[in-house]
Amino acid sequence: xxxxxxxxxxxxxxxxxxxxxxxxxxxxxxxxxxxxxxxxxxxxxxxxxxxxxxxxxxxxxxxxxxxxxxxxxxxxxxxxxxxxxxxxxxxxxxxxxxxxxxxxxxxxxxxxxxxx
Numbered sequence: 001x002x003x004x005x006x007x008x009x010x011x012x013x014x015x016x017x018x019x020x021x022x023x024x025x026x027x028x029x030x031x032x033x034x035x036x037x038x039x040x041x042x043x044x045x046x047x048x049x050x051x052x053x054x055x056x057x058x059x060x061x062x063x064x065x066x067x068x069x070x071x072x073x074x075x076x077x078x079x080x081x082x083x084x085x086x087x088x089x090x091x092x093x094x095x096x097x098x099x100x101x102x103x104x105x106x107x108x109x110x111x112x113x114x115x116x
Contacts, residue, residue, distance in 0.1 A: 041060065
């Protein structure tokens with residue numbers, strides 16, 4: 001069983017590796033410079049990692065799995081950023097269609113109300 005100090009050193013070294021890997025990914029893809037990474041090993045977490053705001057949080061306890069999770073979360077973040085404009089357009093279009101459907105429904109209700 002590792003001592004608490006030994007575990008802390010392992011986490012510090014792992015954290016440094018994650019920071020290095022994040023820098024490598026940022027340079028290779030030329031994006032994500034706003035991101036930071038923090039290693040929060042947690043065997044109880046249902047997630048391997050996640051992006052919260054501008055921080056990639058890694059919950060994997062194994063250092064190699066943590067590195068793989070970092071790559072996954074970084075790429076997921078990058079792809080999501082590419083998709084954002086399309087999501088905004090789709091949401092705007094859905095909003096406009098909903099407004100038009102509501103106007104038509106209200107018009108029909110008014111006509112039917114007068115007929116009854």
